[in-house]
Amino acid sequence: SKVYRQVGDTPYSKSPGETGPAISTFNGEEISDASPGDGEMGLGTSLPVACAPTCDTDAFPRDSMAEYEAAEDDKSKSKSDIKDIGTSTLSIVTTPSIAAIKWWELYQSEGSKGSCQGPERMVRPSVRHIQAVNTVCDGRSVAVNAAQYAVLVTDIPTNDAEIHTIRRSLTQGSGSSHDDEDAVKIDPVDDICTEVFQTIFPQSFRHVVPVKNFSEVTRLLIRWEQASRKLEVFEALFKMDGVRRQVKDGCLGMCGPKYDAIAFYQNKVQCLAHSIKSARKRLRAVDDCRARFVIFDNQVDAAIAAQSVLLPLDGTKFITQRAPSPDNINWLTLFKTSNERFVRRIMVIPFIVVLIVFPAGFFSASMSVLDAALCQEGSDIYWTWYCYETNNTTFGKLLKRIVTGWLPSILIAVWQNVVVTRVLYIISLAECLSPSLDGLDRRITSLYFYWDFFNIFLGSVFGASLFTFFGSAVKLTDARVMLETLGQAISSSANFLTSYVLMRSLFLVPLKLVFPHPQVLCFVLRNVLGTTCCKSMRSTRRERYTAWEPKSFMYGRESGTSMLMSLIGVAYVSSSPITVAIVALYFTGMYVVCRHHLLYVYARSYESGGELWPVLFDRFVIMLGTLAYFTGAQLVTKRAWSQAVILFLTTPPILFWFHRQCSRKYRDVSKNVPLDIAWRQPCAEVKPQIYIPSELRSQSVGWHPEQGKAWQGYGMPRWM
Secondary structure (H helix, E strand, C coil), X not given: CCCCEECCCCCCCCCCCCCCCCEEXXXXXXXXXXXXXXXXXXXXXXXXXXXXXXXXXXXXXXXXXXXXXXXXXXCCCCCXXXXXXXXXXXXXXXXXXXXXXXXXXXXXXXCXXXXXXXXXXXXXXXXXXXXXXXXXXXXXXXXEEHHHHEEEEECCCCCHHHHHHHHHCCCCCCCCCCCCCCCCCCCCCCCHHHHHHHHHCCCCEEXXXXXXXCHHHHHHHHHHHHHHHHHHHHHHHHHHHCCCCEEECCHHHCCCCEEEHHHHHHHHHHHHHHHHHXXXXXXXXXXXXXXXXXXXXXXXXXXXXXXXCCCCCCCCCCEEEECCCCCCECHHHHHCCHHHHHHHHHHHHHHHHHHHHCCCCHXXXXXXXXXXXXXXXXXXXXXXXXXXXXXXXHHHHHHHHHXXXXXXXXXXXXXXXHHHHHHHHHHHHHHCCCCEHHHHHHHHHHHHHHHHHHHHHHHHHHHHHHHHHHHHHHHCCCHHHHHHHHHHHHHHCHHHHHHHHHHHHHHHHHHHHHCCCHHHHHHHHHHHHHHHCCHHHCCCHHHHHHHHCCCCCCHHHHHHHHHHHHHHHHHCCCCCHHHHHHHHHHHHHHHHHHHHHHHHCCCCCCCCCCCCXXXXXXXXXXXXXXXXXXXXXXXXXXXXHHHHHHHHHHHHHHHHHHHHHHHHHHHHHHHCCCHHHHCCCCCCCCCHHHHCCHHHCHHHCCCCCCCCCCCCCCCCCCCC
């Protein structure tokens, strides 16, 4: 259901950790620091500017622009082996952009005496700014969720015969076209989707927004942003020491003719800007779109359209569903047809299987083998000092404990946080299962849980007993042997899993306070290198902002890790109380760290309305079933037959009944807005431009390199 947000007389101010829209004052006007992008601010307009954008070269000594231009004019054109492709003296921060509004430009609000002494801001839209529109209810101004007035239609027929079949049962209608500068035509003429909804919902239907594949524009914008970033660096280096650098345009910049770096990247930025405009212009002429956003003026008809079968077609055509919020759209899924999505799901299955099956216990086994090889006489890597120390001194025993105990846990944590996390994100993105970013995060959570359960947990529990257990299970000759093997494996694996949880509790959780995300560590290393040996590694203001700006919270990874810790605690609650105590220590530390970071470090990349909870509920029920079976297996090893039989026979049916009852009561109701709630909501005029991606707007208003991703700020891919 929709919760209203009252709009008072005072300007909205940001909560800690949120990136806008804060209210600033320019020439007496109150404006948001978020770039234009929804129904509240007109598209194609830019923010009023009281002060010129500041030069993005704070990491270097500042000279005036006049001194910069004079020094540039005094320089000789270029050496004989350098090809000059331009002599423009304009800085990247002073040249106007015809491709996109520069998100990295800084603006200063006016001080108390009219001077530019206020805080500097970078333009970037926030979740709150994108997803809500204003309307009036009972004489009060309220903000409503635009997604509750919209419906997503996918797999729209493009075959002439199918379209003719639909039109035979509809009254012919004429669409209207808005003459705007965006690359998407609102309410396209002679559109079958417009005709269908105008006929069925003539009173409440308002607009149709076609979905076009703008991935080419996004790639060009990213290249344009990267080229401008490099241009800023070379301009700053030139201002610092007056030396013009050269670059090569060959493979990895290591071969090919030399060019003046500033002129080279100025030319590259201009060429990419023209390419971006051309790509947007080509998309404006594209009419073959398989998906549409349909906008209504009330929530009742939008809910009916999202939950109904509108046309007598087969189930793979003209599918309607609730539209995600403008901040929560996974555009890649909308670009693909149902057949393409099915093929992608089949293609990623082998990668999922390989990732889950690849044993994380390999790290533990490799460290044990290394420890044995170092002390085996006659071995090629026999180390006398190590063997003597580990057997005769306290320091050596501590070293052996680190090599065989802590080092495998650290390697698993690195593998889990660096490799597994990125691979699961890429797999979930390539599957195209959900049209929303929260659906992408839910899929990552599910895959993460499977990896935790089968790879980390079961791999650590069984270890060398794996083949014995499955051999007994396949033969079905002696169930008692199979259960005893399982019980013994659970008890013997407690040490490794306890060390793993302890390492995360005492090392990774405190480390997360110092380095809440990888960009902070990269920023520190970059500054060290830039100060000591490589001047070009020094950070400009844009790079400092990119490193320190709020990142999104990786719900899929953090939820998966928390479920793994819960699974370990649940499985050993009866046999290893010390493990449960360490798991409690982990969650105590994570509560403090996550609470602080969610308030002051992380920012929302989307809002899902709590739709991750059903996924977590399903996995917790699985963990309770695991508790019953594993506890029963340990009871078998203690010869407690009656207690084990009671657990095996009673717990699974009770859990199944509980899960079924909760799903019937709450799951279906949470998926769609109930009509009883929808009819109580006010009517609203949702401007269709809110569902136009920023890449396709005039000057790409509101574009940012990290937008449109479930995890923003971590360098994750957007297209696959």
